[in-house]
Each structure stands twice: as C-alpha cells, then as structure tokens.
Amino acid sequence: MKLLSIVSVGLSRFVRDRFNLFFVFLFPLAIVLLIGIQYGEPPTLTVGVVSAGGEVSDEIIERLKDTDRVEIVLHTDPEEVADEIESGDLDAGVLLPDDLDDAAWEGRPSEVTFLSSPFGVGPQLRSVLDDALARTLAVPTAVGAATERGADPDSARAAAADAAWVLEVVDVETTTTGERIFPEDVTGFDVGASSQLVLFVFLTSLTGAASLIQSRKLGVVTRMLSTPTSLRTIIGGEALTRFFIAALQGVYIMGATVVLFGVNWGDLVATAAILVAFSAVGAAAAMLSGSVFSNDEQAAGIGVIAGLGLAALGGAMLPVELFSDTMLTIARFIPHYWAIDALADVVRRDAGLADVVPQLGILLAFAATIGAIAVWRLRVTLTR
C-alpha cells in the first residue's frame, strides 16, 4: 500500500509536468515519423504523358501505369509538361506522337520523346519507358514487317497475337548477394520505431530522475523516512516509479506507432519482455542519476547528453550493421545495443521469447548492477 502510494504520487507528478508530456508523448512520435520518412518506402514518381490516343498509345500508358510507384498524369500540351518538370511537379514526361499507332502498324519509324530533369530520379524512368515501348510495339512492328513482305494483314495480326505471350514471360529478375540489412517487409518505420523506443525509454528514464532529486532537495524523501515506512519501501517505490515511467514511454511508442504508422513489433510477448528488461535498466540508471546528482538541472542536462550518447554508441541512431568492428566492440558494453539487437531479432527475423533470452539476461544483469550501485548510493545519501 505504501509502495503503491509512492508510485502513484511519483507518476502523478510526472504526468502533471508539461515538459515531460511533450518529451514523452509528442517528441518521440515526431522523431519516428521523421526517421520513418527518411528510411521509409521509396517515393512515387509522377510522369506526365501527352498522347492523342489510339490502341498502341493507350497500351503504352497502361504499361507505365502498371509500374510500381509510377503515377501517370495525362497532359495535352508538351510545353506544360516541360514546365512542370522544371518546376519539380513532375519527375519525367513522355510525349507520344499523334501518328504512333499508324506508324507502328505500318512498320514506319516514329519518335517518342522522353523528358526529365538531369537531377533526381527522373532519368531512371527512361528504362521503364523503354520496356513499355518494347513490349507494346513488338506486335504491331512484327505485323507491319510481315505485311510489308506480303503477308495477309489479318493472318499476320492473328499470328503475332498468338505469339505475344512470349513478351510477358521474358522478364529481367534482379537479385542481390549477401544478407539484407532490413528484410523487404520491414519498413523504415519498423526500424525507426525500434531504435527510437530504446532511445526514448532510456532518455525519459533519465529525465525522470529529476523528480527524484527534487524530492530529495525538497526534503520529502527524508520526511518519508520519519514515517513508519522502511528505507527499502521508499527506495523500492521510487525505483518502481522510474520503471513505470520507462515502461509507459515504451508502451506509448509501441501503441502509437502501430496505430499511426502500422509498425510491426513482431512477437508481442518477446517485445514486451524486452521492454520490461530495458525499462528496468532505465529505472536503475534513473535511480543512479537521482542519487548522484545534487540538482535536477544538472541531472537533466547530463541525462540528455548521456541518453543521446549511449543511444548513439548502442546503435539507436545508426544501425549497428553499419558500425566498424571497434564501434561494435564498444556497443556491446552499452545496454541499448542488446535491446536493439533483441528487437531486431523479433521485428526483422520473427524471433520469439526463447530466441532473445540471452539479450534479456544481459539487460537484466545491467539493471541489477546499475540498480545495486544506485540503491547503495541512495542509502548513503539519505542516512548519512
């Protein structure tokens, strides 16, 4: 009961602080959004097409439309297309000539114009257009050539149509060697949310240490000791408060990113276990900060630096897969690394609770070690 009272008051004070609300509820989502966009899905490319219509032209447009992440916008004025490419509204433009259909069926040359800015991804669309033209023009060109050599136009069309399936089965398959850093079904939001969860759970914990220091400075903790409440209960209550603050931060990021960005957190039991273990690390660090520093401004300032520094070293800012060997060795001494490693297993590699037991053990060892130092320090501070 006394323990719960301490926790309840601690959480209540934390939630009432508007500064905390911003950093717990708004800031993390903004960062997840930013990173998700940065490392998220490729952008959709917009292509302006000028066409007079016709069977061949329409088929080319349909093929372009079927290309992933290409949006077709029909225009009537070629100059307008050029202007919009220059202004950045369009990534590229395709000008199909008015006589394209006739020329194709008659086997005459014709000129399709491709427009793009020299910058950005526009030039890459050229290959998409080439593919669409090749596949579309193959049949009319074959018919035109056969007719020119005396074949019956109707028979030539029928024969070409029968053979057209060949065009659809011939495809270029792109493969890469080596393991992907992020599997194909893992989005930038998935990756960003995992690392931001680790970063913010720890950062919020350290920020929460300020309220412990305030309580000490205000003399409330000492006064609590004058009541029939044991030191163990008081320290336990304070530690549990920091734990719940850390866990609340984690649960919030998980829930909000699922709802807003459709983030996949993998096996929820495993993810919850990682969150619990890492929250324990955060709570222990907060208790240590709260017992070592003598004023909350000092703790908040150093807490932010330490939180961001450890996050960077532990791989919460840059994927550890991109770390050098030396950095990787250093990262293994940072609890963040083990939390991110466990989350990567669960989110990217479909791992379950049993698979992340080693990382959980290491995180709990971190929590126990830091927590023991914090409790010793707090005891000394409160009873010397």
Add this chain to the structure above:
Amino acid sequence: MGDHALEVNNLSRHFGELIAVDGVSLHVEAGETYGLLGPNGAGKSTAISMIAGLLESHGGTIRIEGEPMTTRTTAVRSRLGLVPQDLAIYPDLTARENLRFFASLYGMGTKSAKARIDEVLEVIGLSDRADDRADEFSGGMKRRLNIGIGLLHHPRLLILDEPTVGVDPQSRNAILESVEHLASEGMSVLYTTHYMEEAERLCDRIGIIDHGRLMAEGTRRELVASLGNQDRVSITATGPLADAAEAFAALDGVAEATTSEDTITLLTGDATRVVARAVETADAHGLTVASVEITQPDLEAVFLHLTGRALRD
C-alpha cells in the same frame, strides 16, 4: 527509564572534525512542551534529525515512550510527528494530496485518513484551499501545511524544528496558536527555536543549547533564577572602555562587568542602585556615554550569561 514521551541520553554526533552534538541529555514528559533554544548552528537540527531517526548518532541513546529509536527502527516512528525546518511538501500537489500521501505512509486507512485530513485542514486553516496546489500558497500557508502533515496520525510526540523561520508575523502567530492548541490537548511537543519569545510563550521547560552542548535546562523561572535575579545595565559609550572595565567591576552591587566594542554590560541585583554610579564612573574615566539601557533578566540574558554571546549572534 519510565514512560517519558522522549528520553535522550548523552547523544553525540560529529561531522568530520566538527562536533555538532556533544553529549546532549534531555527528556520530554508526556503532555509537556519542551523548547530547545539556541542560535543557528547550535546543533538543534542535528539533534532533531537523530531523535527522529533520520541521522545516525555517534553515541548515546534515544527512547520514545520507552522504545529505542535509531535509523533502523520503523514501528516507533508512528508515535512521532516531525515538522522539519525546511518545507517538506510537494509543491505540485494540492494540500489534500500532500496530506493523503503522508497519511498513507503513516499507514492510515483510506476512510480514516479522509476524515482526519479534513480535521487537520481545519486545524491548520486550509480547508478552503485544500484542493489548491501548494505552490500557489503563501509562505505561511505552506508552513501550516508542513505542520499539518506532522499532525495527521495523532502523534504522541510532535517535533517542530524552527517552524516559524521566514514566516510573516500573522502566520507566525497562527502557527504558535496551533502549537498552543495541540499542547492544550495533551500532545507532547519538542520545539526548537532561536526566538527567545517563542520559547517563553510556548514551552513548559527549556533547554539552552550552544556548540552542540546543552548548557542548562529548566522552566523559564528556574533559568532566570539561575542568574541570581540579575538585572543588566548596558552602557554604550566612546572612550577607553577597556581601561574602565576594572572600575565598573569594583562598583558596589555589580556582580560582573563585561566590555565589547562600544558597550559595557553590568550584571547587578538592582539596576536602579547601580546606574547613577556607573554613569559617574564612566565620566570619571573619560568615557562619553551615548546611552544607558536597563534590562530585566530573560532567556536572552540567560543565554548571554551561559555562552557569552547573544542568541542572534
């Protein structure tokens, strides 16, 4: 031993080389208000911290109603209400929330706590501000809330450590009235202060503490009587005061003459008999008298007598 509300024997504590409390022994009878009077830095708060079990002592024993009190004992604390010198409240909680929190730490049930909180709010005069945050309160209101927390669980012994420091006169009076009210209801009170008038007004017995040592204790009457009913004549003058000191001490009826920078203080059984001859002596020794002040003995005089310095030095 017996059943004193508080019994302290030979209590000691040092911080490095500094001896903060040096063999203090005192007791507070049940229903008694005991004042610990001394200047800032005399060792009052250190003694209180040890009595409340917040600070390890380096010697001596503390018993509350016969039960030993140390930093490791817990149960006996339910008999104790502590009002620390510095405000120990959460400024971002309301008065009621602060009281509710500490009520739970004193192990009070939800229902009994609710009723008691309303009573305490009434006693400390904050009923109409119960649901306002403490950081919106005036200094005096915060002080009263600070006191209210110590009263929540009907303690047998209430310890107030300089509860009126930094408080406006009106709030100060309200606090003193509250303490008088609690004492009249039979609560034992240990009250530390460096305000002589507070000790005189509130306390049944007073202990005078300085440099960590209890110099004397007794009722106000007993302490003053220990001076031999001496009046004090303070002559402020310019000139060779030190040279004249011997002549003042030799005056008939003067028990003691002490000189400071510009004042000679004479202790005498009857100031009216001495003052005229003292002025003559001053004149004879070439002193130019600026003022003569006669004071009847009080606790300030007792303190001066015992320590050689004023309470507010």
